[in-house]
Amino acid sequence: MALDSMHSSLKFTILSLALLHFLYKPTCSTSRRVLDQVNRTQMGFRVALKHVDHGSNYTMLERIQRGINRSKFRVQKLNAMVLVSDKSTYDVESKVHPGNGEFLMNVAIGTPPNPFSAIMDTGSDLIWTQCKPCDDCFDQSTPIFDPSKSSTFSKLSCSNDLCEALPTSTCQDDGCQYLYTYGDYSSTQGILATETFTFGSDSKSQKVSVPNMGFGCGVDNEGNGFNQGAGLIGLGRGPLSLVSQLDEPKFSYCLTSIDGSKTSTLLMGSLANPKALSSNSKATTIMTTPLIHNPSQPSFYYLNLQGISVGSTHLPIKKSTFSLSDDGTGGMIIDSGTTITYLESSAFDQVKKAFTSQMNLPLDDSGSGGLDLCFKMPKDTTSLEVPKFVFHFKEADLDLPSENYMIGDTNMGVLCLAMGKSSGMSIFGNVQQQNMMVVHDLANESLSFVPTQCDEL
Missing domain, CATH: 2.40.70.10 (Acid Proteases)
Structure with missing residues (x-):
């Protein structure tokens, strides 16, 4: 234009x-092994997104002011990450991720599926949720995931590609241990594992279950950057993200007005087609x-x-x-x-x-x-x-x-x-x-x- x-x-x-x-x-x-077990025609799914202040009685300006306060550490960290010029310092600083987020998505984990709400974040990669037994977990509105009650939970070995993709990991007898730190001083620490994730929980979408998704099973989660939900879904470009693990090269989101009460939408795979979407566009x-x-x-x-x-x-x-x-x-x-x-x-x-x-x-x-x-x-x-x-x-x-x-x-x-x-x-x-x-x-x-x-x- x-x-x-x-x-x-x-x-x-x-x-x-x-x-x-x-x-x-x-x-x-997540790698191609995930796609091998899921029909490609199923890889188009949608997920409803809610703003973290959804349903609250704030004016638009107040919502933006609250968002700026939440984003403060995120913006500082984003700027700090790219300003580091010394390579030895950069290697340390790059292990800290922006953190926090503004939109929540409902997903389910395990077999049988356990629903939880996670922050959608295009600025980081790791998928994670809080897990039992918790050494240190923040309050969440849904039950904390218990791996012992899921028939599809499996720990990842230290030789796995996803473990090697972690910025910080150690090898223990029970598998790959991770530490993921965010710019607002929040962090998650636990075991890297695989599970079945279920997406598409709103009334307009058919549910899609994806087996063997790599994720962080967090047993020590500190800070208040994620207490709006129970974890995070990373949509970045790195190998740990949902986008990379699905090996689906296309996704989109559509965010409603920040002062509205309506939900936003995340579309993955075949549904994220701009030509098809243009029929419902302005x-x-x-x-x-x-x-x-x-x-x-x-x-x-x-x-x-x-x-x-x-x-x-x-x-x-x-x-x-x-x-x-x-x-x-x-x-x-x-x-x-x-x-x-x-x-x-x-x-x-x-x-x-x-x-x-x-x-x-x-x-x-x-x-x-x-x-x-x-x-x-x-x-x-x-x-x-x-x-x-x-x-x-x-x-x-x-x-x-x-x-x-x-x-x-x-x-x-x-x-x-x-x-x-x-x-x-x-x-x-x-x-x-x-x-x-x-x-x-x-x-x-x-x-x-x-x-x-x-x-x-």
Whole structure:
């Protein structure tokens, strides 16, 4: 979608005095051993996702503020991981993963199946849940998994490829022992094993059971980063992740509005087809951009961001600002577990300058909005104009709906840009991904955005 200079601002109407809701429609558009035991026609399945604040009585701005607080350590760790230049130090630092997340998925483990809720995380790889007998486990809403009561539980040996893929492991008499540490100082420690996992538990999907999935059976789980659920499902690009173990090169997710009560959707395998999905989309155009591989951080999904436009102005950001350097620093990743988008500081400063000059509102410097750029809104506001915002990815200009970057609260009298600044790398967060089917195609090394009404899938 090329930027249309004739539409450098968007006009919208406030439908609620409690919360600004922007109604802008885009103007343009595990290894192979697992697959051997599962019919490929079954490998398309869907899983319902719930935001961690689903069902709570928070305004949109409050939800974003809570998400920023949850993401704080995650963003710090993501930046720290790519800023390490000394190789000996890097080897140590790379064993710490971003951690935490924003969306929960229901799965079941074992035979008979034991349901539990896990954090979906595209920024890490390991699949794990809490297991009995627990040395140290946090509270969870479902019973802790007991391997002794499952007929399909099996420990993995230290010579197994998945054990060797762990960042930290030791070999004990009873098999491969793992330690996985996250950026918020949470950790899980236990036995690497295989089990049958069952996916597709919502009313719109047939259940699919996948045998011999490698996972961490955590008996010592510390920290509060995961107490929303009972474990984590890693969707990164490494060999331990769900994507790699299924050997399915395609998955997608569609995130509903952060202020809504509807569930989001994760689609795996054959169901994650952007052409099929476009029939339920807001636009027929599918915006596809290449994925970049970073050998220094092989689990992350890097995008090639080439520029940004605010209103009709293509910002004079240096081309190198978002480039992935030879030493593995810089670049931009897309991440489901980070709430808002974080731009490299020099680029964010230009975005901030452009918005400040184009918005016909005074700046709010009270800090009440909890974001880097906020404006004061007059009382009894009925309409406002906000500049358009376009991310110019390679081969794809993503023209965001206004609700994906401007957040307002009339009770507080503020209107904020839902973005922040970072150093080391930029991060494309989940607020900017609302009502977009985000399709990861690893076979073609590409990522597609399909504007979609996600609560209607």
